[in-house]
Amino acid sequence: MAILGQEVPKEFDDIYAGITGLLERNKENPDTRALNAWLTVCKGLVEGLLQAAGAGAPMMYANLGNTPELIMALGDGKVVPLGFEALGGLQGWFGNNQHNMDVIDLVEASGLAADVCSADKLALGYMLKKLTPPPVGAVFVNTPCDNQMVAAGGVKALTGVETFIVDIPYNTGDREIRFVAGQLKDQIKYMERMTGKKLDWDRLKAICEESNRMVELLLEWSEWRKKTPCPQMSKIVTFGFIILNTLSGTSAGTWLASELLEDAKERVQAGKKAVPGEEKVRAVWFHDPIWWNLPFYDWMEEELGMVVPMDLFGYLTSEAYIDTSSSATILYSLARKLSRVMPMSRQFKGAAEVYIDDLISVVHEFRADCAIFAGHLGCKHAWGLIGLLKEALREADIPLLSFAYDMFDPRVTSEETLKEEFRRFTNDIMLPRKSR
Numbered sequence: 001m002a003i004l005g006q007e008v009p010k011e012f013d014d015i016y017a018g019i020t021g022l023l024e025r026n027k028e029n030p031d032t033r034a035l036n037a038w039l040t041v042c043k044g045l046v047e048g049l050l051q052a053a054g055a056g057a058p059m060m061y062a063n064l065g066n067t068p069e070l071i072m073a074l075g076d077g078k079v080v081p082l083g084f085e086a087l088g089g090l091q092g093w094f095g096n097n098q099h100n101m102d103v104i105d106l107v108e109a110s111g112l113a114a115d116v117c118s119a120d121k122l123a124l125g126y127m128l129k130k131l132t133p134p135p136v137g138a139v140f141v142n143t144p145c146d147n148q149m150v151a152a153g154g155v156k157a158l159t160g161v162e163t164f165i166v167d168i169p170y171n172t173g174d175r176e177i178r179f180v181a182g183q184l185k186d187q188i189k190y191m192e193r194m195t196g197k198k199l200d201w202d203r204l205k206a207i208c209e210e211s212n213r214m215v216e217l218l219l220e221w222s223e224w225r226k227k228t229p230c231p232q233m234s235k236i237v238t239f240g241f242i243i244l245n246t247l248s249g250t251s252a253g254t255w256l257a258s259e260l261l262e263d264a265k266e267r268v269q270a271g272k273k274a275v276p277g278e279e280k281v282r283a284v285w286f287h288d289p290i291w292w293n294l295p296f297y298d299w300m301e302e303e304l305g306m307v308v309p310m311d312l313f314g315y316l317t318s319e320a321y322i323d324t325s326s327s328a329t330i331l332y333s334l335a336r337k338l339s340r341v342m343p344m345s346r347q348f349k350g351a352a353e354v355y356i357d358d359l360i361s362v363v364h365e366f367r368a369d370c371a372i373f374a375g376h377l378g379c380k381h382a383w384g385l386i387g388l389l390k391e392a393l394r395e396a397d398i399p400l401l402s403f404a405y406d407m408f409d410p411r412v413t414s415e416e417t418l419k420e421e422f423r424r425f426t427n428d429i430m431l432p433r434k435s436r
Contacts, residue, residue: 075197088122
């Protein structure tokens, strides 16, 4: 298939066809406004990537714990930040997941350890297949897990390109934030050396102000999702991580946030809700989503009456705001964002109490009945706190559903097995508990 006049591999074709097909199917459906906004942005991301690759634009990789503001501020703004894991994510959401499974098998057969996170397996596998445009550089942060360091090494091994890694400390107090801000100065020097373009501080300030507008809208959107019943579909919040990772500082990100907010407002005012029938269970899903099967969230709402008003990837704190009064405050704010804001990086880098306290707080704020720990196999750091989590939730009288699965690979735990877990939890635990 040709996209924008270019013949593209089947992997890209399936992603684009999936996105455009959903947009066409949903165009007359007012209940899919929020999803359509996300689809529109993803369509633009795919087109932008293909255009940039076709034009030979310089690309700088950034991993999932990172944000793009510094990259976008280089020179004339034509250095393209590329989310390192983006292709696998888009394929899982909208394309043909068989491509992802084939890539996982390929990269494991090529020597990558089987217990590496599937997000990084996919990123390296698509590079191995030469479907991801080669970078002029790659900037990584070592959060939320050691898989990121494996991925950084993989980029260097596959491309020969030197990578830059920001070390986020275990603690995230003022001293540690200043330490990270100092590393961001070194990252700027690295990016300038690799691209031949100087960082434009005026451009960076404008980008950060755009990022602040997006954050303001997202925080207000979060407040509307606290309404009972929840006004919007569950799966929309799973994209919060990608909004921060990919769209911070862009007009597309601000537009998407405004669409999410306005849709939530309108649905509340019209008395609409996410669940087709009665909203029976409100759950805070506080770990990785099922990105190989987004319709699973629709099934939860339709069969079980279960809605997720907020999850780990959608949870945002006001520390995401960037102080643009000086270059020093910008770097400090970006360092704080990397350390104390980005989903998973905030909760899984340091003490278990951060994750547990956030979860309990979100359960109360969103009037949830229970919590869900979706134990992605690549997240060894998260599984390490499951005992402490269960104990804390017992004390807080919050029921917990926990299960093992893979966020990109359906062969680990099947759809039917997951559905049976959710049916048992809802029908045998949550509904009798609520009836009492």
